[in-house]
Amino acid sequence: MSPIGVQLQIEDGHVVINNGIVEVTISNPEGIVTGIRYNGLDNVLEILNNESDRGYWDVVWSALDGSGKTGLFEVIKGTSFKVIAESEELVEISFSRPWDPSLKGKLAPLNIDKRFILVRGCSGFYTYAIYEHLGSQEWQAFSLAETRVAFKLRKDKFHYMAVSDDRRRYMPLPDDRSPGRGQPLAYPEAVLLADPVEPEFKGEVDDKYQYTCENRNLMVHGWISNDPPTGFWQITPSDEFRTGGPLKQNLCSHVGPTCLAVFVGAHYAGDDLVPKFGQGEAWKKVFGPVFIYLNSVMDGEDPLTLWDDAKTQMMIEVKSWPYSFPASEDFPKSNQRGNICGKLLVRDRFVQDNDMPTNGAYVGLAQPGEVGSWQRECKDYQFWTKTDENGVFSITNIRTGNYNIYAWVPGFIGDYRNDDAITITAGCDINVGTLVYEPPRSGPTLWDIGIPDRSAAEFFVPDPNPQYVNKLFLDQPQNNFRQYGLWEQYGELYPEGDLIFTIGDSDYSKDWFYAQVPRRKKDKSYEGTTWQIKFKLENVQQTATYTLRIALAGASLAELQVRVNDRNKVRPLFTTGLIGRDNAIPRHGIHGLYWLYTVEVLGSLLVKEEEGDNIFYFTQPRSQSPFQAIMYDYIRLEGPKSDVPN
Template sequence: MVLVLLVITSLQASLLPLKIEGKLFSNFSWGEEVLPGKQKGSIASMSDVKLHIQDDQVVVVDNGILQLTFTVPEGALIGIQYNGIDNLLELHNPELNGGLNGTSFEVVTENEEQVELSFKRTWDTSLQGEHAPLYIDKRFIMLRGSSGFYSYAIYEHLEDMPSFVLYETRIAFMLKIDKFRYMAIADNRQRHMPLPDDRLPGRGEELAYPEAVRLVDPIEPEFRGEVDDKYQYSCENKDNQVHGWICFDPPVGFWQISPTNEFRTGGPVKQDLTSHVNPTTLAMFVSAHYGGVELSLQFKSGEPWKKVFGPVFIYLNSVSDGGKALSLWDDAKEQMKVETQGWPYSFPNSEDFPNSDQRGTVTGRLLVQDRFRQYGLWERYADLYPDGDLVYTVGVSDYQRDWFFAHVSRKTGDDTYEATTWQINFHLKNVYESGAYKLRLALASATHSVLEVRINDPQANRPQFSSGLIGTDNAIARHGIHGLYYLFNVDIPYDQLVEGDNTIFLTQTSSTSPFHGIMYDYIRLEGPPSPNS
């Protein structure tokens, strides 16, 4: 018998560091792979793929459509030449902080149809504390007639390597600041973007965390008063298939296409970053974003492991008519379809990348509602409930109007907060003594929170249930609609309930930060069968 059913859908709104064992390592820029999608119609599109090595310091790959330049043996991608632009990349951005540099270089494949490059980094005990204990092989592929390139990497942790935690790994591209100003991550999420300088002190005001900056004196007045925050542009893995930037002069698109989710951690509804101001485009593989350390890769000493991340495809496109530059997004979506239909790729030259005949197949469809919210909504709780806390009455209240999206602390002053206790009122016509009642608490997100449950006595010294300290997904601050999922099943003895009006008291006791809180998925109270059933 179901007595209370409350379903809540929470409302959502370069190279960046890689943390390993408490150390800070530079993340790396890879490249990308070429697909079954070919550039149409030009003689250049039929050019052979050519490889040039210059003084054992630089390697250049060219297929007549684009040209890539890498350092040797590091494998840093320092040049992308395309459609009359000498270099699409920004090499003088202060945010650049290196990458995962190789120590050896190998041409894996070289023929008129394909060039594949390998930049490897080994590890030994002399590097402990400086580099992650991993063998890393980062690869770049260019195909004949392809308007783009592919990249993937092979990570290996050997049995004799020490333990460590891989919190994050990704490919990051920083594009020309003066060229790429228009960002697109979905049909309804694309716009002209602020400049990186708008975030600097004097032009920008840092808010509750460093990523969120209010633009108080932007170079372009149209952005004044906006909040820029890279987490506003996050999306779930299942929707994170293509995103990137458009340059209007000349009209050129730069797109990161992920043909599958199989190499990402967290599954299809894991949320992560896409593109953001700088201009930066990311291909995320592992991160603690919206999940916490539970989604990090944690290896013990003596634990062997190997994984292929990618390939992803970096797609470049252009039009001759500048007035049609926005159509590059539609073309990129079509290219994404070609990439996904061509997965798994047949051309990566590595025994660690399984061919299609070595793989199984799983099909199905998952539908998830995804809504977004604006910066700072967590502080609205104190405005809506300045003195008392939320009270929800089953059969009377409307969860769309009377339920706040997150169970957060109440702001009481500058950097001071207090715990909050929510009430759920419900009526029982009968209380059955034939068994225990079951309260099921499904949480969509939790960040440094302690949830306590009391029944009909808010002052009870000992709660009926306490979750203990749970959660590090930080979904509230990062505009997420969910993080890691929790399900708690709480037994409620029948003698804790009364015939007539009852109240469940939910207290979130952690109150040292505005981001400590819980987002509920559903709350359900089940009773034993009636004696007559």
Template structure:
């Protein structure tokens, strides 16, 4: 370990703490780490970033996640680790019911750090306010998104009981392998009330976002504003008609297959991913103009029926109320109702013997399509489940090919088999390691399967598509659907 003062002026102090690897340290992680801390005059906080270096020829390694964890004074905020240890355990170690808290107001609350996960695009400030007098706030402030691997809709942990606050560089939570580096601001404040402290933290966050990218880090690895490249152009989507790709998410990928890092261009309301046909090199300080790009969305022919909204989440589907003894008051009348603990178990309550049946033209996906295709608990045995979509077809084109667009918002150790009129027809194979169901998420990694269905398999009148989640044995095996659409064959 080493320490070095990088900058020491009347307005700024920048200190470096380093760990250098060598072959003699064969039991250590083969990685050079440089942790930087910056103090600025007039700022009641500090900035922190890290530089990771893995040299050519060094042993290979996989890094699942990297983050700075701030462990605050346990006597200042609640619930504490002791409150958790004295609580009643739930389905996994991270979740407990606070049964003997030091603060009686917390009795009966579920404490689970995954309930407080957040999308990167919404995760700009989180932290703690002390229970002491005067009250003190500790806040992790993220001024931008581009330095966090996984993009805007990647989810990650924030703050949780301990008390702990996390500044995450990269992680595999709710996804798969990701990688990146990050710079955060840790901000401390005080005030007469919790609302005043929170309001000041949001004001400071807006100020940090205005200053991004920062101009004071002294590392040559941190490009300032005039060293950053830019790309301009116009993105259109062709889906029967051509229209501007309004509200599109545009990300960067290394050269490779489409969707490789879930960071290709994507447009709400349109299925699939778009990858520019050419590799684009963005150079420091340069602007690249790509002109007009048109994404031809997957479509065989006009829609016969659809379930859901193609937005890469399952948020529009039916999300049940939590069990009364497992309610987190934070999420009562909240847009993120899915953060409540134990919702996966409600499927068995709603469908104790027979699985979900959705009738096109009669059912409403907002009320009749459970948000997660999970297993059923049969006296402690978690059984695979089969959902049915019942629909009518007039004038079947028996010599044509229909297309079932099956978009998944997430998968956790699952396998979906598609059957047509009770005939097994297609399987996804085993997919997904996101563990979104257990961790109260509503999306993970996006997958799209375009299933070709021979018209000869359909009949005039009533037909059924079967969605069988084949893997049982665990309450958290399953998928979250994003959107399902049946398309007619192309016209001759």
């Protein structure tokens, strides 16, 4: 342990906590982190910024009482300071902001208690917060579009960013995005660097959405300074307090240099992931703790190795979860939580006669709800794991309460949910035994397109327009979808007619565009598109019913209409209606929220091989914007229901 114990110094306007490794200065009573001293740097935060714009918790909220107060951004500023715990081993301090009806319309209707913890010998500090909406009729209805912790680092020092092994690089400066140096593109977050300070970045696109991560991969990210060699990292050791489950995508680090911990956000999902609270609805949630980790290397050593050290520290934090040291009774310790285990099999008699062990399936606990409701759940806690090669799973350290077990299996469509709620109590160890998921299936597979994995990544993603590149991704085919402007290339590939995919001849990795987007016309307006799937059937049972399964990886203010063998039929056989607000395409996502549809096709609508081709027409007619579009996950045509084996 460090020979220096943790010290707390309370001054007029500021509180300072110091353990001899890192010193953190926080405004009193607001609870804004104004300074972090480390490794010879008086402050790693941006000293050119106002003190309230360096390290802070914030919310974006809207009133739901008809007052018209919407999209309000608020940096959370405490009104009361309190020492929670003080010893040489640990200091925990609180900056709280109560709400009362006199603040209606001015502040988000939440009691918020922000906590900061410094531990002896620790190269960093922890922060968490307790949010509460009281069950009193005086507490107005509202929605919470976003809440997060943000840190603005010194732009003269922190130039190298890492969010994953394949997304780390020296970054442009924030000045490069300013008018005169940067040219805004189709939306303000995307800027073409026309005259950057560093010529090497000229002609690149900078867009913070190119660096977003799914929750399951968003555990450590941050920045490195070469002089002095210093790393600043945000480590999230658990997903339990983040909304939307493992696949929810969030912002993390981006040009600023900015480092975020996002807990609630609508990105890549839309309004479905904005929690809404009724008047007097009681709610309380703990966000965090997250760990702000600082590291350094000796002179002469490569500063970029700090990323590897940060990943090692992340694993240490994960193994330490749930932390034993937070003082709040609202953050239960390990012995106050419960565990479950079991095995998940998948049953599809058209694939295999026996139940199959799942490998890498996602199994989780979330609030009781409908099948698949976990991906839109945004008020409470979720707990997820993956099955091993035998389908065995174990979820530990679950908060007490009632949950459904949810799951999905890569390689199979749809979602599993157990019918009976599971009650987790302190110290429980529940073996739920063998769970069997029967994915939707009516008949044998006649043909399919894609891989059922909730992503459009396996389809054709074009190379970027050379005028709009991020050089980081040029030799990374797995990240090609993150390049700017790919949606415009559909119209270049299909300037007149639309995509035609022929079963047996076409290759979905080359011939199925990653997104069904509107086509740009010569007058720069857009028009809807109709894709065709051509296929032959050796025999057709005229009186039988065939089943078309359509799994979508995302949708944004779009509609999918399906017609069979008559593209001009006024009424489609099936339509989704207007769906989706994930906006994943301009934000360089390869998926948003998952949608699954079943379309029954009467045999009388189909023709057998000697009579010619069958054609499914998939129309996306909405075209007010280039981003009104659909991304497909997987499409399958099943034979008649009568063919289901015993």
